[in-house]
Amino acid sequence: MSETLVPELPQELWRAGKLELAHGVTSLLQVMRVASAGLGKYLAEVETRGAEDLFGYGSASRWFADVARISHGDAQDVVNRALALNPVAEVGGEATVFAPATAAAAEDGALADQHIDLILEVLRRIPSDVPAEERDGAEKILADLARHAGPKEIAEAGADLLAHLDPDGAEPKDEPEPDPPRREVFVERRKDGFWKLSGLLDPETGARTAAALDAHGARRPVDEFGQADHRTMPQRYGDAWAELLDLAIACPDQPGTSGYRTLVHVTVGLEALRTGLGTACLDFVGKITAREARLAACDCLMIPVVLNAAGEPLDVGRMRRFVTPGQRRALNIRDGGCAFPGCHRAPKHCHAHHIRHWADGGPTDLRNLVLLCSFHHRLVHHGDWLVRMAPDGIPEFVPPQYLDPLRHPRRNLLHRVVT
Template sequence: MFYPARYDGGVSGNLSTLEPPQELWRRSGRELADEVRTRLEAMWRLDAELGQYLVEIDSRGASKLYGYGSTAAWFAHMARMSRGDAKKYLDRAHGLNPGRNIDGTELPAVAPATGAAALDGEIGPHHSDRILHFLKKVPSFVSEEDRSKAEKILVELARHATPQEVVKAADELLARMDQDGKPPKDPDPPERKPELRVRQRKDGWFDIDGQLDPITGTRLSTILDPLATPRPAGEDKWPDLRSVPERYGEAFGEAIAMLANVPDVPGGDRAQLLVTVTLEDLKSKLGTACLDMVSTITATEARMLACDCQIIPAVLGTKGEPLDLGRAKRLVTPALRKALTIRDGGCAFPGCHRKPRHCDAHHVTMWIHGGLTVLRNLVLLCGAHHRLLHKADWTVRIAEDGLPEFIPPDYVDPLRTPKRNILHRPVAV
C-alpha cells in the first residue's frame, strides 16, 4: 500500500499551520468565514500540487512504478474513485502542468497561466475545467499569442467571478476568434417551423403541445405573464395556492377569451415588445437586435416586427447605458422599468442569470430615506437577491459610468472589492 508523506505546508501550503476545528461555537461569524476562506485556498493549492504529482507519475509510467496498466487505473484505486473520475482528474492535471514525452522532451502545459493561479490557491478546479474546455475549442489558426492572451483574460476573471461568468466570457472570446463558427454538418439543414398540436380527449378536455419561434413565443409570454401572476391575498388572507402550470393554464384561457371579444382583429391588441440594438450596429445597419432582453433576432426580423407590433426602440451606448428610449405612453413607471431592463438586462447581482420579468426594482437609497425614483437610484434584483440585499451586509451603488456594482461584506471579501454582473452584457476584454 502506498502511503504519502505527511504534508508539511512548505512554501505554498498552509494545512499544517491550520488550527483544528475545535469549539467552533466560540468563533465569531467573521472568524468562521476567514477559516473557511483559508481552507478553501489551501484545498485548491493541494489540488493543484496533487496534479503535479500525477503528471510526474504519468511521465514515468504507472506500469513501471506500481504495476498498473495506466496512471488512471492506479489513481482510481489509490483515491477509491471510478476510473472515469480518475481520468478527468488526470486530464486536468496534464492541462495545467508541463510534462514529458516518452523520449524525455518537455511537453508544455495547455493552460500554464491557469495552472499558476491554481497553485497560488486563487482559483479552484471548477474554474480550471471551464478554461481548459475553452482552450480545446480555440481554432488551430489562432496564434499562440492570442490564445495566451485569451487564457490570461479568463484567469483574471476567474479570480473573482463564478464559473458561469467564465463560461460566458469564454464564449464571447471564442466568437471573436472564430467569427465564421463551425461549418454546418448538413449543407441544407431542414427549416425549423413552428408547430402546434391540439387534440380533444373523450372527456372534452384538450391536450396542447408544440414549439414556437422566438418572436411568437415572446409575444405569448408578454401576454400570459401578467395574467399568470399569483393572486394577492384577499380579506380571508389565503395565499394563491395554484401551481405555476395551473396559473399559466388559466392565463391562457383568459387570453383566448379576450381575443374572442375583440371584433374584426383576430390577433387582438398588438403585443408591446422591447427591441434593443447597440449604437454601432445602428450606424452600420448590421448585426443583431435583442428581443425583450431574452432572444436574439436579426435586423431583418426586427424590421418585420415593426410592421405588426408596437415597437419601443432603444439605442444603447458602448457600455450598455440607454442613450435614447422611445415611449408608447407618457407614464413614468413603465418608462423607468424599460430603462432598467435595458441597462441591467436582468438581476444585476453578480453571477445571477434571472431575467427582467423575474425581478423587482430596488431603490439604492431607500425611498423612505429620501431616495428618488430615478434611473440612477434603481437597480433590478430577483427575489432572492433582493431579500439578500435587505438582510445581509451586501451594499449596492451606481458607479460613475451609470452601471450598478455590489460591495460584498468583509467576511466574503476582506478587501470589499466592488463586483458586477457580466452575464447580461458583453464582457469587457
C-alpha cells in the first residue's frame, strides 16, 4: 500500500492561496481513498475468518454497520467492494483476487468508490466462457482509464468492452412480455379546498412529463409594457399542468366530454353569477368565487344549478353549449392565438372569452367572443383591462388608466400580417 502523508492544515486557512487549497483537497482525497483500501483489507480478513467466530455477528457487514454506525445496506456495499479487491480463499482452493488491477489502483489512492463499482459491474457481466487473459486485459484497460477519467468515460469504455467480449448479449428471459411500468398518482383534497398531487412515474413517463412541463412552463417573454414573468419554477409548473389539462380535455376523443373543455356542476346564486360577487359550490367538493365561476363559464359545458334569493333552483341540469366547434375554428382563424396585446400563445392554449358575459345577456357569436390564454383571461376578468370589438370586427383592448392615462386601444399584432 502506498504511504501518503496527511497534509498539514495551515493555522489560518483563509490565508491559503488557490494552489495551496487545491493541493490540500487532492492530498486529503488521496489519503481518504488509500485509507478506504486499507479498511477493505481488514474487512476482507474479518469475513474470511468469520465474523461470528470473531465478534458474534452473522456477517462482516452486520458487524461493520454497528462499528461504523451506518445502515446495513451501506455497510454491505463496503464489504462487497473489499471482497472483490482482496484475496478470498475458495472452498478447496487457494486465495484469489477478483479484480487485481483495480485493487492495485485503489491502493494507490487513484480510485473512488464509484470508479470501483463501475469496473466491478462490467467484470461481473463478462461471460464465464471468455478466456481469462481477455478478461484480465479488459480489467486492466478500465483500471488504467479510471486513474484519470470520470464515471462517464468508464461506463462508455465498459460498454464497448462488453460489446466486444459478449456481442450476443445476455440470453433473453423466458417471460413473454416485460412487466408493465409502475405508475402511481395520488390526488388528495385538503381542508382548505386546495388539492395535493403526488405520485411515482416510471423513467420514460417521468422524462416525458418533465419535458412537457418544461415546454409549457417556460417563462413568458417580456411584453410590450415591460412586464416580466416573475413566477417561480413550481408556480410555472403548476400553470403548465393546468394548460396540459386544458389541452387534454379539449381533445375530441376525450372520454366523457365529447371534445368540450370542461364539464362541471356549479351551484351559484343568480345575483352572484351576474355580479361576480360571492361564492359558488363546485362539483359539491369545494368552493370557488362567483367571479371564477364566470370565468369558467366562458368556454365550457356547465350544468348550472342557479338559485334565487330564497334558495329555490331556477335552472337545474340544463347543459349549455357556449362555443360550437365551427365558432372555435373561426375564432382560431380570426385571432390567430391569444388576442391580448403582445401575447404569443397559440390557439390551442386559449379559452373563448365572452366580451359581454352570457350571464349578463351576452350572445354566443363571433362578435362577442375573443381568444385569450389562461393568464390574460384571468387578467381581463380580475383586472382593469377592457376588451371590446372594433368596427372592423377585430378585438381590441383598452389598458388601465395607470398604464395609459388616455387609454388608447391596443391590438395584438403578433398573429396577423400588418398591411
